Amino acid sequence: MNHNRREFIKKVGFVYGSILLYPSCSANITQYRCFTNEEAGCLIALCEQVIPADRDVGATDAGVIHFIDRQTQLRFPKDLSTYQKGVAALQASCKRQYGKLFEQLNHADQIETMKTMERGNLPEEFWAEISQQVFFNLVVSRAMQGFYGSPRHGGNKNYVSYRMLKLDYPLIIGQNRYRNEE
Numbered sequence: 001m002n003h004n005r006r007e008f009i010k011k012v013g014f015v016y017g018s019i020l021l022y023p024s025c026s027a028n029i030t031q032y033r034c035f036t037n038e039e040a041g042c043l044i045a046l047c048e049q050v051i052p053a054d055r056d057v058g059a060t061d062a063g064v065i066h067f068i069d070r071q072t073q074l075r076f077p078k079d080l081s082t083y084q085k086g087v088a089a090l091q092a093s094c095k096r097q098y099g100k101l102f103e104q105l106n107h108a109d110q111i112e113t114m115k116t117m118e119r120g121n122l123p124e125e126f127w128a129e130i131s132q133q134v135f136f137n138l139v140v141s142r143a144m145q146g147f148y149g150s151p152r153h154g155g156n157k158n159y160v161s162y163r164m165l166k167l168d169y170p171l172i173i174g175q176n177r178y179r180n181e182e
Contacts (some may be wrong), residue, residue, distance in 0.1 A: 032065070033073040040065055040078050042087045045103035047143040049110050057165040059143055067146030075175040079138060086135030096123060102181030 032040050047059035047068075059065075072080050090113075094102045098109060105113065118181045128160050147153030156162070 031073045032069045034069050035065075035072075035083070039084060039087045040069070042091060042101065043068060043083065043139065044137050045110065046090075046114070047146075049107075049114055050140050050143040051147050057149055057160045060161045061157065062147050062155055063157035064143050064146035064155050065152060066140045066157075067149070070154035071142065071145075082130060082135060083136055084129040086132075086138070089122070089130060089132075089135070090117065092126040093117075093122040096126075 012017075024074065030037050030040075035043065044060055047064045051059040051062070051064070053061060054084050068083075090123075091101050094100060094105060094113060097113075098105055102110065102113065113122070114136070117132045118136045122132055148161045149155055151157060151159060
């Protein structure tokens with residue numbers, strides 16, 4: 001039982017670190033602030049149809065989901081319920097019609113589903129708590145903001161939309177770089 005201070009500090013540090021890490025071992029790991037991985041997967045697929053990758057990058061490569069996630073947490077927490085209810089209703093509608101989740105559908109079926117949602121013609125039974133058009137417009141609006149806005153707000157990673165449009169980088173005093181987390 002002859003311990004020195006160094007060994008004691010190592011053991012205490014190990015025990016303390018283990019206690020701090022324990023909750024993360026059993027938690028549902030997600031890289032998002034507001035969304036589950038499943039909700040984010042659906043939103044990514046929606047945004048990628050709004051701003052698809054072609055010869056230039058699309059919504060996914062621009063980090064639009066991180067913009068939406070960050071803005072939902074920091075600026076628009078009231079929108080979280082709209083996203084959650086909208087994703088759940090969209091997924092239920094897709095399961096009924098195609099037997100698959102939205103993100104598992106092929107491109108043509110995703111586009112057709114989005115057109116139907118924009119018109120408000122998806123099965124009403126799944127959309128009792130939320131308007132299809134409100135959800136659709138929210139996703140389209142935030143996707144555009146995340147793609148074309150300033151990277152300092154969490155989207156437009158590496159200035160991809162500015163490069164695509166051949167715009168000069170805006171001169172903004174302060175930090176002006178892409179960040180997933182603050």
